[in-house]
Amino acid sequence: MNLNFAKFDLKPEQELKFLLKKKDDLILIVCSKCFVNYTSEEVSQSCKPVFEIFKRLNKKIKKCIELNFLCSTYINKEKILEIINKYERYEICVFSCGLGIQNIAKLIEKEIVAISNSIQPKYSYNSETLHHGISLDNDKFCATCGECFLNYTSGICPIVECPKSLLNGPCGGAKNAKCEVDKEKDCVWIKIYNILKEKNYKTNSKVLIRKYNNLLFEENKKLIEKNLAIRVKDFCGGVYPQENKNITQNISTEKFLSPQIVKIFLSQHIGKPSIPLVKIGDYVFLGQKIAKSDGFLSANIHSSVSGKVIDIKEIFHPIAKKNLPAIVIENDNKELKDYKIKPKNNWKNLNKQKILEIIFEKGIVGLGGAMFPTHVKLSSNKKIDTLIINASECEPYINVDNRTILENTKEIIEGINIIKFLLDIKNTIFAIEDNKIEAIEKLRSILPKEIKIEVLKTKYPQGAEKILIKKLLNLKIPKNKIPLEYGILVHNISTVYLIYKAVVEGIPFIERTVTIAGDEEIKKKYGNYIIKIGTPIDFIVKNSFNENFNLEKFLLKFSGYIMGVELKTLDTAIIKGCNSILGLIKKNNYSLYNKCIKCGRCVDVCPMELEPLEFVFSYQENKMDNLERLNMKNCIECGCCEYICPSKIYIVEIIKQLKNRF
């Protein structure tokens, strides 16, 4: 019997009969398989023969439980233990590949019955062939032998494709170029010979010998251990993208050119949009309040230039992805400052209420990405024990936090003191990643002793709030809860700098540091710039990328390489939460409707221990009923799953749409 399984096959009936002697009440745990196209009937269909055989053998199946990826301890440990406790007196049968069986056997103190044989993927003759799970009709395999012969055999692997794994030429048994083991198969060595002739490969000067000795085993073991050590084990999942930080790492921050017009959105933050205070035709000063906060979760907005308001109209908002109102101001380049901008040299004379008022008035929002109004976070009634300063900038390319630390260290310390004063916090942890060597050195020399510096190993998405807390304090914050309820406050380093600027220098949030970087091919001038809020994107593109750039061929990423959004129009502007503008070569083959092949990589990299492939399945089949069970609300939209997906499905976009529908 051959079921359409990717990796395992049901054992013959006779053997099952022997195995299940005296065992009548059974629980069946089925792995819903990897490396097959994800369809709805798949599991129930393939389980049918099992039920038939069990019926013939007079065995009762109390319950059949299907789990995704039994080989993963992360996602299935709790579920398996729960099942085992519930059905303690039953015998457990497992239908999965050898890894799943061993995984369960490791978890429990009871003998389990394996009812499947693990089989190799089709067409392969070697026991350790890898099916890398890319496209299922792909008939190429790799035996992971550790000594690649492809260079001498014209790119066809004789170890995998030749049933005899011959390395020194054909065996001589081939008839009419067909293999003597399998008459439908072409002889691999004849294929190799033809291609060698045709493509002018380098012909082999050495005799190919496969090394089966222990030496290689030792060497491999070392290499594997070395590689596993790189992988930080402290939280589940995560990816290690190419950092590319060196493009702008050593360029000091400078002011970007002043644009002719600015377009300032009324939605610069999470929560309600602000209410405009100016009319068309009004003259506004630099730093003048042009829109006021509307309610509790909202923030003030200030003009980043001096000049005349020429329009209030709807423009495409990059994050909300729809047209939203914005105030358009024509810059007169005089930089006339508003009368309210006055430096206060000693903030220690102010009381808490006054400082909070300043932070609210100056329109400060969190720069960690969520754009949460800062005064809301700081005016909590809860007792706060720990302040975490988040400088773990794990996104590739971006150097905003890095440069802020290097250039404004003293201001940051002052900012931390302001927050500590406001909330009477004793513990402060400064979390920084180990790829910012210079910044760490500088912090170590300047930072006072009561602030603890935690150097973390680089891994994406370390900077996410909940993950950082889990890592530093070993505390898991459940869904629908915010860290404030647990007495923890997390602030981004750039926000701290803004608080300093607002309280001490009196400058409202009118400009921010943005990294502009990208591929070498379209480079005009990359670097870290202080850019006015509302600077149009087309102005930035004109001054940073060269004439090769166009939206058809290149990808413009707004605010981050992995988490950022793709811009499809240039008619939009910088908002408060934007930390980078990246010009990249376009990614190909991405779509919302690509077929999931169930390789499980998204489950592997998900830091929140979710199963992103289930969301894709729900979306594509329009089945919304099990989203609650899958904890979709826990998703932090970090983009790891989309980054690693070999089928190139827009997983984050799917999750965002599902969250809206929910």
Add this chain to the structure above:
Amino acid sequence: MFVLKVKKQEEIFELINNKKTFVFICEGCNEIFLYREEITKFLDSLSKENIIDTKIVDYICNPEYIKNYFEIFKKTIDLSDIILIFSCGVGVQTANKISNLPVYTGCDTLHIPGYKGVETVADENYDCILCGNCYLNYTANICPLTSCPKELLNGPCGGAKNGKCEIDNKKDCSWEKIFEKLKKYNNFEKIKNEILTRKF
């Protein structure tokens, strides 16, 4: 799962042999196991005239994607004599099928035990080699094929000392573990009845 080892430099030098080279670096699934530093070091040591272009791509084992990459970089690929690929064996074989130029690899691919599809505990005692006839029922759910270096199916070889394997002193003898676990379950019946033989 697998991990890549960059081949010895002399070996790749010999292959390139002053020909114009186009380099693909695959960053798909081996993403997890970085080897990038070694590759950049190696590419720096080559003379710049030899390397036409270096491109970082992902999942070149998918024929559709690699076809696409060949189209996008057609200009520079046409200038080159050979293509050098840093990826697993599958990627090289797929590229070879599509390319008109000779395709060479700069990597050896090694197997990581315990990784298949989704991450598990990486452990040499805990692996599945997809042999096709599962013995786990008779051996207390410990696989002798992957945990015993000699892949013995009919019992311990007798070379173990103090419960440690004679091949690797740090490793426990897997047959001793199997025996202890069977004792615990008090279940010697099956292993006595069935003679385990591997069907090749």
